[in-house]
Each structure stands twice: as structure tokens, then as C-alpha cells.
Amino acid sequence: MIGGGSVANRKVKKLLSASAKVTVVAPELHSELEPLYTNGKIHWLKESCKPKHLTSAFMVISASGNKEAQHIINSTVAPHQLVNGADNPSIGNIAFPASFEEEDYHIAISTKGKNPSAAKKLKQQLQKWFHPREQ
Ligand SMILES: C[C@@]1(CC(=O)O)C2=NC(=C\c3[nH]c(c(CCC(=O)O)c3CC(=O)O)Cc3[nH]c(c(CC(=O)O)c3CCC(=O)O)/C=C3\N/C(=C\2)[C@@H](CCC(=O)O)[C@]3(C)CC(=O)O)/[C@H]1CCC(=O)O
Ligand SMILES: NC(=O)c1ccc[n+]([C@@H]2O[C@H](COP(=O)([O-])OP(=O)(O)OC[C@H]3O[C@@H](n4cnc5c(N)ncnc54)[C@H](O)[C@@H]3O)[C@@H](O)[C@H]2O)c1
Numbered sequence: 001m002i003g004g005g006s007v008a009n010r011k012v013k014k015l016l017s018a019s020a021k022v023t024v025v026a027p028e029l030h031s032e033l034e035p036l037y038t039n040g041k042i043h044w045l046k047e048s049c050k051p052k053h054l055t056s057a058f059m060v061i062s063a064s065g066n067k068e069a070q071h072i073i074n075s076t077v078a079p080h081q082l083v084n085g086a087d088n089p090s091i092g093n094i095a096f097p098a099s100f101e102e103e104d105y106h107i108a109i110s111t112k113g114k115n116p117s118a119a120k121k122l123k124q125q126l127q128k129w130f131h132p133r134e135q
Pocket of ligand 1: 010011014084085086087088089094095096097098099109110111112113114115116117119120123
């Protein structure tokens with residue numbers, strides 16, 4: 001995870017729920033990620049992004065908003081690596097959908113990268129549809 005701010009915070013939690021081994025590379029860490037670091041749930045390299053951070057990663061997430069870091073990612077990753085351009089979709093080859101789980105379902109909504117807020121709204125509508133009495 002390149003970047004440790006609010007976008008990284010959301011994505012790290014999704015990745016941990018999928019049992020990923022997460023390393024955050026960022027000079028600063030979001031306050032909600034600090035306890036995960038202290039408790040050994042994630043690794044944290046308190047550095048700016050460098051090519052050496054990327055070579056052994058299965059998935060690289062660009063979430064710093066920093067142009068230099070985006071350039072390093074774009075020019076370093078190999079074709080077989082998964083790259084999520086959370087701060088710049090043009091450098092990525094995968095995107096996170098809005099998603100939620102119900103007992104027998106895992107529902108994911110994507111707008112093909114075009115309108116993440118609309119994906120979130122549709123997710124919330126579907127959650128209400130599953131639990132109409134909780135509104
Ligand atoms: C669905 C969700 C999943 C998740 O993140 O887990 C997700 N974004 C969410 C929320 C959200 N994202 C943004 C806002 C503020 C919007 C506003 O202010 O209007 C909010 C709303 C909020 O935060 O409340 C802004 C934004 N998002 C991207 C850019 C970059 C760009 O477009 O250039 C910018 C502009 C940055 C800027 O310019 O500032 C890019 C991507 N965001 C995606 C996914 C992928 C496409 C998904 C699809 O196909 O629909 C993609 C392509 C890459 C990726 O991130 O994988 C999650 C909902 C979580 C939930 O369910 O609650
Ligand atoms: N995909 C999405 O859902 C979504 C949603 C909102 C915003 N964004 C975009 O994502 C980016 C990050 O947003 P944020 O709110 O998390 O920002 P933020 O300012 O909270 O966090 C930025 C993080 O990146 C780190 N950073 C800065 N330069 C770095 C470098 N060279 N190498 C490594 N880490 C570095 C900072 O230390 C910090 O931890 C912005 O460009 C924003 O426009 C994406």
C-alpha cells in the first residue's frame with residue numbers, strides 16, 4: 001500500500017478482511033492504522049515510495065496522491081503484478097468495487113471506474129433492500 005492516509009485506511013481494512021499480508025509504505029500513517037501497526041496486523045515502512053518496495057508485491061495500491069510515487073509505480077511494476085490506481089486509475093489494472101456481505105451473498109458493484117460515489121449509493125440502497133425494517 002503506497003500511502004497511509006484515509007483512502008489507504010479504507011483499502012487496508014478491506015484487504016485484511018480478505019486475509020492479505022499488508023505493508024504500508026508512507027511517511028505518515030492514518031490514526032486508525034496506527035493500532036493495526038502496533039498490534040502487528042500490518043507492516044509499516046516509514047519512507048517515501050521507492051522501486052525496491054514494489055518488486056516482490058503481489059498487488060500494489062497507489063493511494064498517496066503523490067505524482068513522483070505514481071511515476072515510480074508506473075515505471076517499475078511488472079506486467080504480472082496487480083496495480084490499483086486509487087489515486088490515478090490510469091496507472092492501474094484493477095479496481096475495488098463497492099461491496100458488502102450478507103449471510104449467503106457477497107455483492108459487489110462497479111461503475112467501470114466511472115462513478116465510485118454512485119457505486120457506494122447503489123450499495124447502500126441494496127443494503128436497505130436486504131434489511132427494510134432497519135431504516
Ligand atoms: C467503490 C469504492 C470501493 C473502495 O474504495 O473500496 C471506490 N471508491 C469509493 C469511494 C469514493 N471514491 C471517491 C470518493 C469521493 C467522491 C466525491 O467526492 O464525489 C468516494 C466516496 C467516499 O469516499 O465516500 C473518489 C475517487 N475514487 C477514485 C478516484 C480517482 C479518479 O477517479 O481519478 C477518485 C477521485 C479522487 C479525487 O479526484 O479527489 C477511483 C476509484 N474508486 C474506486 C472505488 C474504483 C472505481 C470503482 C467503480 O468502478 O465504481 C477506482 C477507479 C479505483 C479504486 O479505488 O479501486 C469506494 C466506496 C466504498 C463504499 O462502499 O463505501
Ligand atoms: N480511490 C478512492 O476511493 C479515492 C477517494 C478519495 C480520494 N482519492 C485520491 O487518493 C489520494 C489519497 O487520498 P487520501 O485522502 O488518502 O490522502 P491523505 O493526504 O490522507 O494521505 C496521503 C498519504 O500518502 C503518503 N505519501 C505522500 N507522499 C508519499 C510518497 N512519495 N510515497 C509514499 N507515501 C506518500 C502520506 O504520508 C499519507 O500517508 C488522493 O490523490 C485523492 O484524490 C481516491
